[in-house]
Amino acid sequence: MTTTTCESNSIYPVRWQDNKVWLIDQTRLPMEYGEVEITSSEAMARAIETMIVRGAPAIGVAAAYGMVLGAQEIKTDQKEQFLADLTRIADRLAQTRPTAVNLFWAIERMLKVAQESGPEVAVITKNLLETAQNIQKEDVETCRAIGRHGLLALPEQPEKLTILTHCNTGSLATASYGTALGVIRSAWTAGRLIQVYADETRPRLQGAKLTAWECAREGIPVTVITDSMAAHCMQQKLIDAVIVGADRIAANGDTANKIGTYSLAVLAKAHHLPFYVAAPLSTVDFSLKDGTGIPIEQRDRAEIYQVGTTTLCPRDVNFYNPAFDVTPAALITAIITEKGAVTPAELIFLQDS
Ligand code: MRU
Numbered sequence: 001m002t003t004t005t006c007e008s009n010s011i012y013p014v015r016w017q018d019n020k021v022w023l024i025d026q027t028r029l030p031m032e033y034g035e036v037e038i039t040s041s042e043a044m045a046r047a048i049e050t051m052i053v054r055g056a057p058a059i060g061v062a063a064a065y066g067m068v069l070g071a072q073e074i075k076t077d078q079k080e081q082f083l084a085d086l087t088r089i090a091d092r093l094a095q096t097r098p099t100a101v102n103l104f105w106a107i108e109r110m111l112k113v114a115q116e117s118g119p120e121v122a123v124i125t126k127n128l129l130e131t132a133q134n135i136q137k138e139d140v141e142t143c144r145a146i147g148r149h150g151l152l153a154l155p156e157q158p159e160k161l162t163i164l165t166h167c168n169t170g171s172l173a174t175a176s177y178g179t180a181l182g183v184i185r186s187a188w189t190a191g192r193l194i195q196v197y198a199d200e201t202r203p204r205l206q207g208a209k210l211t212a213w214e215c216a217r218e219g220i221p222v223t224v225i226t227d228s229m230a231a232h233c234m235q236q237k238l239i240d241a242v243i244v245g246a247d248r249i250a251a252n253g254d255t256a257n258k259i260g261t262y263s264l265a266v267l268a269k270a271h272h273l274p275f276y277v278a279a280p281l282s283t284v285d286f287s288l289k290d291g292t293g294i295p296i297e298q299r300d301r302a303e304i305y306q307v308g309t310t311t312l313c314p315r316d317v318n319f320y321n322p323a324f325d326v327t328p329a330a331l332i333t334a335i336i337t338e339k340g341a342v343t344p345a346e347l348i349f350l351q352d353s
Contacts (some may be wrong), residue, residue: 011171011230014061020066023053030213040072041089048096055173056247060102063093064132067110071125099297099324100247101285139175142280145180145338150183153341161240164197167258168210169245179278180243195221203303234271242268246279253329253344254291265331286351291326299323
């Protein structure tokens with residue numbers, strides 16, 4: 001794994017170039033902007049686990065390219081053996097993070113392409129690369145469509161909104177542009193946004209580090225607050241709407257997203273504020289009837305007791321570090337997808353649309 005500095009102006013967290021993948025190292029932002037070179041499927045699995053790349057759609061894109069790297073590693077010209085090896089690589093990539101369904105969606109799509117391609121391994125490998133590139137391109141288009149639909153779904157009053165968001169759902173978390181932050185970006189471009197409030201998003205600080213960085217970079221006014229300040233800000237009437245992303249949405253609209261999202265939804269309800277979830281349909285797991293079946297990732301205790309190299313708490317106490325929570329559908333005003341904004345109850349009609 002080697003690193004280089006990236007000069008490009010657009011944010012593409014995952015890039016395929018010269019038969020390898022380049023990932024923006026999201027663990028080093030905002031202090032340093034650099035890319036990490038990923039040359040093997042195992043290095044990709046580790047990059048997803050360590051959150052060099054993170055955010056549900058971006059993880060899906062990264063895993064798809066991880067499969068391409070894996071295909072390049074397989075040394076056989078027999079399709080049957082190739083598929084067996086590729087399935088082993090898919091299993092490894094699928095073990096990296098359990099909650100974001102886009103990971104499994106992308107891996108399954110890649111495996112299906114391999115199975116349905118002809119007998120020649122070189123052709124299968126070529127088809128896998130094309131599919132990963134399509135997943136990436138489609139995600140950018142999907143995010144832009146979410147941005148357009150989200151703009152129409154926003155409350156008409158006040159004319160200029162202040163929107164609270166959580167975690168990072170921007171270009172860094174997708175192929176580019178973003179989901180919830182994509183809607184915010186569209187609102188800004190359309191002149192409907194005064195500013196964004198970004199929850200810092202303990203424990204990994206994706207809001208403070210990544211959302212603030214993306215907004216500042218584009219001149220979108222952003223105010224960072226600690227997670228515990230959201231209720232106060234709503235009570236002070238500083239917030240007009242809340243928009244978040246999603247890692248997995250069940251068929252009934254129950255939504256898993258970054259830990260702290262559920263409390264925001266409860267607070268929004270208490271303050272009569274609209275609460276929106278913005279996500280591609282690849283984030284909807286129609287096989288789950290409700291949110292009780294969504295696996296919640298448990299992460300290392302050190303994420304709580306330590307920031308950088310600084311220890312915050314006594315280490316010999318207990319820690320509980322679920323990375324996601326589930327917001328009940330009843331608290332969600334609308335789910336904004338690339339096919340339009342729907343109530344949670346209407347989500348099911350978008351299946352296979
Ligand atoms: O743990 P992370 O940083 O991968 O979690 C990311 C989130 O929870 C995002 O809100 C979600 O993936 C949507 S990204 C468009």
